[in-house]
Amino acid sequence: MIEWSYLGDSCLTGSVGQDLDRRTCWSVLRIYGRIKEDPELSRLGLLDVVPAYTSFALYFDPTEADIEGLQQRVEGLVRDLEARPEEELQSLTGGAVQEIPVVYDGEDLDRIASVSGLSTAGVVVLHTRPRYTVAMIGFLPHFPYLIGLDKRLATPRLSNPRTKVPAGAVAIGGEQTGIYPKESPGGWNIIGRTDPALLEKLRPGDTVVFREVPRLAEEGK
Secondary structure (H helix, E strand, O other): OOEEEEOOOOEEEEEOOOOOOHHHHHHHHHHHHHHHHOHHHHHOOEEEEEEOOOEEEEEEOOOOOOHHHHHHHHHHHHHHHHOOOHHHHHHHHOOOEEEEEEEOOOOOHHHHHHHHOOOHHHHHHHHHOOOEEEEEEOOOOOOEEEEOOOHHHOEOOOOOOEEEEOOOEEEEEEOEEEEOOOOEEEOOEEEEEOOHHHHHHOOOOOEEEEEEOOOOHHHOO
């Protein structure tokens, strides 16, 4: 069941749930994948689709689009998804798998270890163990919001955000983990760093695997 609402005069959002959980996120990503593959939506005036955690946004030209047709077409795609077996649905959100090398030397690593009751090595083990899903891209261009973080590493954002977080910073914010694509203000807990250029390839639905390294390739030996 989709709950529709307008975001201005050229964007329609469809909500599929309220909870920020993996099940809802995967539902959004499945819908997003089907919308991207359906040429009929372009003929109805769809310009772009952008997924979020619990909803997706349809962008269109309000002077040209068949808005009612767009809604009906997307609702039909959702009904088709709901009728499919779970094992078939798993393939619909399967994007690319990207390994991200990380030097775990972030300034908040010791504090996260202390709060979680782990050693710093234990934090690294728990952070590199999951296969994360790119739920959405936001905040900054190429900033991936990743779901799948071990709950033992969940850490509140900083009460006083930093005015400068370096590009490539790997960080934890609440139950999420992500990577800053460029220098910016930010309140997430920094645990390491990677090459921000790697983020340009990431798309919603992709899988990210973190790998601990002693140094980044561009730093040399």
